[in-house]
Amino acid sequence: MKLIELNNISFDYRVIRTTSTSLKELFRDLLRGSVKITRLKALENISFSLESGKVLGVVGGNGAGKSTLLKIIAGVLPAQDGEVTVKGNIAPMIELGAGFHPELTAAENTIFFSALIGRDIKVVRNELNAIAEWAGVSDHLDFPIRSFSSGMVARLAFSAATQERADILLVDEVLSVGDEKFRAATRTRIKEQLALGTGVILVSHEPSIITELCDQVLWLEKGKIKLFGETQMVMNAYHNSQMS
Amino acid sequence: MAGTLLNAFVTTGITMSANSILENSAILTKIYVKPQIFTLATAIAGLVNFAVGLIPLSLVCLIAGQSISPRVPLMILVAFFLVLLVAGAGLAMSVLFIRFSDSQSISVILLNMLTYVTPLFYPITDLSPTMQRVVSLNPLTSFLDCFRWCFSGNASATLNDWIYIGVSGIVVFIFGNVVFAKSWNKVVVMLG
Numbered sequence: 001m002k003l004i005e006l007n008n009i010s011f012d013y014r015v016i017r018t019t020s021t022s023l024k025e026l027f028r029d030l031l032r033g034s035v036k037i038t039r040l041k042a043l044e045n046i047s048f049s050l051e052s053g054k055v056l057g058v059v060g061g062n063g064a065g066k067s068t069l070l071k072i073i074a075g076v077l078p079a080q081d082g083e084v085t086v087k088g089n090i091a092p093m094i095e096l097g098a099g100f101h102p103e104l105t106a107a108e109n110t111i112f113f114s115a116l117i118g119r120d121i122k123v124v125r126n127e128l129n130a131i132a133e134w135a136g137v138s139d140h141l142d143f144p145i146r147s148f149s150s151g152m153v154a155r156l157a158f159s160a161a162t163q164e165r166a167d168i169l170l171v172d173e174v175l176s177v178g179d180e181k182f183r184a185a186t187r188t189r190i191k192e193q194l195a196l197g198t199g200v201i202l203v204s205h206e207p208s209i210i211t212e213l214c215d216q217v218l219w220l221e222k223g224k225i226k227l228f229g230e231t232q233m234v235m236n237a238y239h240n241s242q243m244s
Numbered sequence: 245m246a247g248t249l250l251n252a253f254v255t256t257g258i259t260m261s262a263n264s265i266l267e268n269s270a271i272l273t274k275i276y277v278k279p280q281i282f283t284l285a286t287a288i289a290g291l292v293n294f295a296v297g298l299i300p301l302s303l304v305c306l307i308a309g310q311s312i313s314p315r316v317p318l319m320i321l322v323a324f325f326l327v328l329l330v331a332g333a334g335l336a337m338s339v340l341f342i343r344f345s346d347s348q349s350i351s352v353i354l355l356n357m358l359t360y361v362t363p364l365f366y367p368i369t370d371l372s373p374t375m376q377r378v379v380s381l382n383p384l385t386s387f388l389d390c391f392r393w394c395f396s397g398n399a400s401a402t403l404n405d406w407i408y409i410g411v412s413g414i415v416v417f418i419f420g421n422v423v424f425a426k427s428w429n430k431v432v433v434m435l436g
Contacts, residue, residue, distance in 0.1 A: 013433050023344035075276035078429045090276070098274035116275050 002087070003168050003199040004050040004073060009082035011043040011068055011223075042068045043223045046082070052167070055190075055200040057214035057231065059207075059238050064220040066203045070094055070170045073201065088167025088199075091117055093174045096157040102146035106137055109145050110160045119164060127163050134185075135159040151178050162189050165196050172203045187213065207235055245304060246398070247364035249297045250391050254330060254384060255355045257290035261334020262341045262351070269435035280331075280424065283338060287331040291323055298395075305396055313397040321406075322390050325413030329383065332413075332420030339427040342434050362388060383412035 014037060043065045050056050058066050071077040072084060074092045099116050100109045107128055114124040124131075132138045135155035137148070145153060154177050162169070175186050190200060190213065204210055210217060210231065217234035219227040227234050264282040265272065272279055302312055340347040362384040368376055379385055386408040392399035 014430060022346045023340070023350060024346060026344065071273070074274075076273055077432060080429075092275050094274045095270075099271045116271065116277050 001052045002049050002085075003052050004048075004087075004201070005083075005085040006049070006073075006079075007047050007083045009043055009046040009069075009072060009079045009084060010041070011065075011072060011077065011080055012039040012041045014039055041223050043072070043220075046220075046225060048218055048225075048228060050168075050199045050201060052197040052199050053194055054216070055194065055202055055214045057210040057217040058201060058203045058220065059205070059210060059217060059234070060220035060226070063222075065223040066220055067094065067172055068223075069220070070172050070201065070203060073168075074170055086168065089118055090168045090170060091161045091166035092170045093158065093161050094170060094172045096154040096174055096177065097150075098157075100145050100153060100157065103144055105142050105144055106132065106148070106156055107141045110156065113157065113160050117161065123164070124160075131159045131163045132156070134163070134189075151182065154178050155182055158186055158189075162193060165193055165198060167198060169193065169198055169200045171200060173205065175202070175204060175209050176206050207239065211235055245301055246392050246395055247362070247388050249294065249301055250326075250388055251359055251362060251364055251384070252297070253290055253294040253326065254387075255359065257287055257326075257330035258333045258337065258355065259348070259351060260290060261286045261331055262337035263348070264334070265338040266341055266435070272432070273435050279428065280335060280421065283334045283420075284327075284331045287327045287334060290330065291327055294323070294326075301395075310396055310398070313393070313395060315394045315397065319391065319394040322387060322394060322409065325409045326387060328413035328417040329387075332415075332417035335420035335424040339424060339431055342431045358382070358384065364388070383408060383416075386412075 046065075046069065048056065058069060060066050068077060070092070071094065072079050073086065074090055074094065075086075076092075076094075099113045101112070104112065110128060110131055111121055111124055115121055128141065129138065132141045135152070135158070137152055137156055140148065140152070145156075148156070154174075158174065169190065171190070175183060175190075177183075178186075187209075194200065200213070202210065202213060214231045216229060217227075217231050217238075218225060219234050219238050227237055261283045264286040265279050268279075268282045271277060272282075305312060337347070337351060340351075361379050361382050363379055368379055368385070371379060386401075386405040389399045389405050390401040390409055393401035
């Protein structure tokens, strides 16, 4: 079953070319007629689909449009052209810990984050101990998150996002954070979800993770598809381009 | 004093509601959530402070020998339309707050002007007929009359006042949502 289908997606940033973000200075520049608006293409004619139980890797240099692509699929940014079809619920992991408030406890943050991504709070309350146990923070469930290390926050956020099976996982560089034990545990959990039919879009700069997990790879360059296809073929070409 | 409480709710409520989108940009740029929820939640949170402020206000009234009106339960209606007004104005202004960093300080001046055209510290009858008409057009004047009438019976609220607060609350709420919906796709990219 196709979980995600993108047809000719384009996205550009509309930028007012004034040096200031001041309302007063914009008025001044409008009166002078010196306001120029330019459009920066972040994505251009992107098309692909993702089947359930499959992993699509996304590679490319900085500013290639990888994160913008994930945000469009997550619904955070609107696609300006083309069509986005998403079937099923999404667990976005564009940044681990997004939605966590430093003054709330780990338990409160887990419930708040789960509510944000559309989970049933009653179910999450019952699963709090399991979420904390996987993240290795069982003893800190009632501590404010500001007392956590960044690694603990990442583990808790990943655990909360993946405790229940999501139809689609959007993963942006998340598998590259934390220690080796955490990285191995995240890969195992993603494989468990894949076996249950979850579709994953994985953005990473680490070739080993892409090669290990992905069925297909999309290589973006300056917002356009440079190459799309079978993992080894795309990664070989990507690797060669990085070396040259 | 009742007017000060109402005015504080409106001015701080609008500023905080307008700021709520910026404050939660870390969430809104990573997870899909209806951004309007944050503005509405902030307006409702302000209402809680407003309700808490009623306690010392009641004590002062009782100490001063003023009675609390049995019409107090009708304040729920005033509060409901106030939340609509605050959330609607906050939504419309949030777009400016995102785009222009100095719009927050400009909004303080505008909200101060709104305060001065609300008869908080002066009786409306002291004004010239022209200014009386201007002040009467300010929805906060009707909100204030209805609030005082409900709380202590210390003002007269006509049917027109009740209709005006209802209509202005609903219209501002719809206006804020329309402005926000039209602008959101353009400003969301500025949140980072």
